[in-house]
Every structure is written in structure tokens, then in C-alpha cells.
Amino acid sequence: MTLANRNMVTIDDLSRGEIEAVFSLADQMADSRDKQYGLCKGKIMASLFFEPSTRTRLSFETAMHRLGGSVITASDVGATSLSKGESIADMARVIGSYADIIVIRHPWEGAARVVADYAGVPVINAGDGGHEHPTQTLCDLYTIKKERQTIKGLRIALWGDLKYGRTVPSLVYALARFGATILFRPGPGLELPEHVMNKLGSEYTGRLERYANLNEKVKQRLFPLDAIYITPSKPHQLANIPSVSAQVELEEGVDVLYVTRLQMERLAAGEEGEELKRDYPVVDKKLLREREFEKTMVLHPLPRVNEMAREIDADPRSNYFKQAGLGVPIRMALLALLLGSQEAAITEDKEPFNRPGEHPLYRRGFGVRCANPRCVSVQKTEANYIKPEFKIVGRRPVTLRCAYCEHEVYPRYVASTDWHEGKLDSKKYHSADSHWSTKIKPENLIIFDSASDAKARGFKPGHYARADGEK
Ligand code: CP
Numbered sequence: 001m002t003l004a005n006r007n008m009v010t011i012d013d014l015s016r017g018e019i020e021a022v023f024s025l026a027d028q029m030a031d032s033r034d035k036q037y038g039l040c041k042g043k044i045m046a047s048l049f050f051e052p053s054t055r056t057r058l059s060f061e062t063a064m065h066r067l068g069g070s071v072i073t074a075s076d077v078g079a080t081s082l083s084k085g086e087s088i089a090d091m092a093r094v095i096g097s098y099a100d101i102i103v104i105r106h107p108w109e110g111a112a113r114v115v116a117d118y119a120g121v122p123v124i125n126a127g128d129g130g131h132e133h134p135t136q137t138l139c140d141l142y143t144i145k146k147e148r149q150t151i152k153g154l155r156i157a158l159w160g161d162l163k164y165g166r167t168v169p170s171l172v173y174a175l176a177r178f179g180a181t182i183l184f185r186p187g188p189g190l191e192l193p194e195h196v197m198n199k200l201g202s203e204y205t206g207r208l209e210r211y212a213n214l215n216e217k218v219k220q221r222l223f224p225l226d227a228i229y230i231t232p233s234k235p236h237q238l239a240n241i242p243s244v245s246a247q248v249e250l251e252e253g254v255d256v257l258y259v260t261r262l263q264m265e266r267l268a269a270g271e272e273g274e275e276l277k278r279d280y281p282v283v284d285k286k287l288l289r290e291r292e293f294e295k296t297m298v299l300h301p302l303p304r305v306n307e308m309a310r311e312i313d314a315d316p317r318s319n320y321f322k323q324a325g326l327g328v329p330i331r332m333a334l335l336a337l338l339l340g341s342q343e344a345a346i347t348e349d350k351e352p353f354n355r356p357g358e359h360p361l362y363r364r365g366f367g368v369r370c371a372n373p374r375c376v377s378v379q380k381t382e383a384n385y386i387k388p389e390f391k392i393v394g395r396r397p398v399t400l401r402c403a404y405c406e407h408e409v410y411p412r413y414v415a416s417t418d419w420h421e422g423k424l425d426s427k428k429y430h431s432a433d434s435h436w437s438t439k440i441k442p443e444n445l446i447i448f449d450s451a452s453d454a455k456a457r458g459f460k461p462g463h464y465a466r467a468d469g470e471k
Helices: 016-031 055-066 088-096 111-119 134-148 167-178 194-203 242-251 273-278 320-325 327-338 451-456
Strands: 044-049 070-074 101-106 123-128 155-160 181-186 207-210 227-230 256-259 297-299 390-395 398-402 413-416 428-431 445-448
Touching: 016 134, 016 167, 016 327, 044 055, 055 070, 055 101, 055 123, 055 134, 055 327, 088 101, 088 111, 101 111, 111 123, 123 134, 134 167, 134 256, 134 297, 134 320, 134 327, 155 167, 167 181, 167 194, 167 227, 194 207, 194 227, 194 390, 297 320, 320 327, 398 445, 413 451, 445 451
Parallel strands: 044 070, 044 101, 101 123, 155 181, 155 256, 256 297
Antiparallel strands: 181 227, 207 227, 390 398, 413 428, 413 445
């Protein structure tokens, strides 16, 4: 099967079978590295890194050189015409006419998707703000598989900055699809964002237990958790009492500890970086002496700052430099597949949780915009051509997920294009948490963020329309 001309903007762009195919090809690439030279001869990769990078950029560029292809690069917005006000879409169109594949890192969430929409060549997301970093997840899963042969059933603890780290959402969704148990251990104030929790809890087959539902015995353990996600496969995991399964999981120890640094560069205005640094949990020799971590593999996407003591570098459980090294064969495999230089040997399995569910779309271009200030769709240079697009993921209250950055929006009012039985005097709008929100068919749904917006389009308040500001 071919993966030629596909994009990799989020980890969900590849099925589980396709991810396994990347791993098989990466094995081949690593085993016979020198024989791969020439596989992408004549192909050009555009390497656009508008945020700092050591591993991702240099491993992609190394991968393309090892395949015999060429690289063109831009690594500073100030040295490109983006700094003159050019849109990402125009840049993508132009670079798509120069290169055969584009790898992009950009601070705006959803930027890689815009590039993919306009480039006309395959696009790989090398990190878009705090949204996703799917090729890092390929490196993470590949490292785990190489060491443990499987991902299914493993207990994987995510440690540190779960709020701003972009490697975390990509990894969380992939682990859920591969059937792992996920233990969330954030630094104080750095919990997994609600929209990621909500997607994890509603789109995959596992069960998400929040801290508040766990019993005191679990809460008092040395290893303090915010939440646990369990894909049921063993009898205790099927227990209906959340704390029972969580407790057994903890007693069995942690297979992988995935450490992340505090993403200082993404803190919100007014957020106290010094406080977050002071309370940040550190992984050191003392922690790894605890029973839970006896057989734990320690991973880190790197770079590290102070969250992981250098004293554990020589510990055989530390695998993070190996993980970074595996970035080259993984990215060689991915480039060769998306450029069509190699076919993928895919065995699709029949297990559930292979892909998140489909949702109806809302894309009228008016009534609602993404509330995330880091979303590409609300940036000055982009907002005049990007039509807001949302997945309708909840009906009461109406909940929308931005198609670019995946943040959730809870709009205030709903109306219908069929004016409720076609009568003009029924051109009414209602609160988005009223029963009307479930009655209107998704294809007829109109959404308004304010009463004035609804009135400007000729709608009157219905019986179930609270005034703006009313609770
Ligand atoms: N892991 C990772 O993305 O590292 P870089 O920021 O150095 O690319």
C-alpha cells in the first residue's frame, strides 16, 4: 500500500497499521542505512523551522541526506517574507512549487494544517505551538516497542508539563489507540488541558478516572496522580470501581516514565514561571529507587533543563539519548513513504480504538471563532482567508472543537436554517444548552456567540434564550 502524498499533521493522520509500517521500514533503514542512499534522489525537502529545534530539524535533514535527497531550509521568520506580512497560505503555495515535501515547525497552533491545505505536496508537522508533535510520538512509540516489543497493556506515566508540552497530546492519543494505561503526573498547575482530557475521555475506548474519584489509599501514594486512563484488557481493569483498577495498576509498577520539561516559552501572560519552576517535580536517583520504578524505562523528548538529574544518565533505565537517535531511521522511513519512494507493508488489525470518531462539521464562516489566542485561524495575517471550522463534538451544551488547534468552544446560542418549520416568525435563537440544541439537525445548525450577532442576522430571542451575561 502507498502512503504517497499523505500529510502528517496530527498523529491521527496515520492508522495504527500505518504507524507499525513506519516502524518496520525504520528497522530496515537502521539495519542497512548506507544502502538507502539514492532512495529519494532528485527529491527536495523544505525544512521550515520558525521555532528553535535541535533534534527534529537536524534529524529530518540528516534523514533526507541519508536518502540521497536535497534540503532547502528557512529557520527564522525574520529572514522570510512572513515578516513582511505574507500569509502562511501564500508561503505554502510557493514553497510547494519548489519542494517535493515540506516539514514545518511554527508557534501557531494549526499552522501545519494550513500549510497542508495550500502546499499541494505532503506536509509533516514538526510541532505547531502547543498543539501536536506527531513525529516525536513516532520516535517515542518506536523506542518503547524496541525495548518492550509491545505498547498494549504497558503503564506509561507522563511527568511534568502536561499543559503546554506539544509532545504530550500526540503521545496521549497514540497510547490510547495502542491500548496502554496512562498515568498523569503533572507539576502543580500544569495539568493536561481540559480539551485534551475531554477528547481522550470521549473518543477512545478506555476509561478516564479523575483524581477526585480515586480513593484515599491511592491518593496517598508516593506517586501523586492527577488522573489515570485505562484501556481495559485484564480482569482488574474491568472492575467498575475506579479506585480498584487504579490501585492495582499502581501496585504493578510503571513501565515507562515519560519526563517533560517546563515549556517556559509558552506560559500565558501573568503566569508565574518562578513558582512553576520551584514546584516542578524532579526525576532523580532517589525517585528511581522507589519500588514503582524498579523496571521503568525513562524517556524524555529533550531538551532537558533541570527536571531530570544528570546523575541518572548512566542508569540502564535511561533511554532518552537512544530515543533521540532513533529519530533518524523513523524520519527516513516517513520521508520515503510520503514521497512514494517506498511502499508500506500494512497489516490493519481488527482491534478497536484505531481512530477517533467522526463528527459533523460546522463551517458557516460566521457566528463563532476559536477562542484560543494561539490558534492560526485568529491571527491577523491569516484570519481574512481561513474560514473557521469546527467539529460538533457535543450537543447539550453545544460543544465545538476547532479543526485547527482542537481547543473547545462553548457557543452561547443556536438557531436553525429551517427556521423551525419554515415560518419566518419562528426565526428564533435559543440558548446553546437548551433542549433546542439537540433538536436542530447538524446540517441546519447556526451558531451565535452573542445575542447581538443573532439579532443582526434577523433572529429574535426564543423562549429558551437567556440574555447575554445571564447564567
Ligand atoms: N524533541 C524535540 O522536538 O526536540 P527539538 O525541539 O530539539 O527539535
